[in-house]
Amino acid sequence: MTYEIVMLVSEYLGYALVILGSVFVFLGSFGLYRFPDVYCRLQASTKSVTLGAMSLSVGVGLVEINWFVKGLLIAALLLLTVPVSSSYLTRAAYKSGAPMWKGAVVDMYAKVHLEDLEREKEE
Numbered sequence: 001m002t003y004e005i006v007m008l009v010s011e012y013l014g015y016a017l018v019i020l021g022s023v024f025v026f027l028g029s030f031g032l033y034r035f036p037d038v039y040c041r042l043q044a045s046t047k048s049v050t051l052g053a054m055s056l057s058v059g060v061g062l063v064e065i066n067w068f069v070k071g072l073l074i075a076a077l078l079l080l081t082v083p084v085s086s087s088y089l090t091r092a093a094y095k096s097g098a099p100m101w102k103g104a105v106v107d108m109y110a111k112v113h114l115e116d117l118e119r120e121k122e123e
Contacts, residue, residue, distance in 0.1 A: 021057075057075045
């Protein structure tokens, strides 16, 4: 009886995580459409889609218990790779001269970028 209750709770929790993950993925895709520049779009997609995909993979792992370890592994890989790739994409966009939104208040990377350019000129 106890095993059946644990499996039932696990299944409902898995369905809730799948729904939550789907909502986050939808909001991330909506952010890609709605935000004004590449930097805002990358942040929106990175934050929400990472959380959404992690919730989806863990939720599927809870619904189908045979996939639980695979779901955790997928979530861990997403947690490690998506923020790093987003950072590199943002840096590449900045270095290629992608314009920032006119309403952006601070350009914190400008000083570092100028130092990199000066260092490249010296070499």
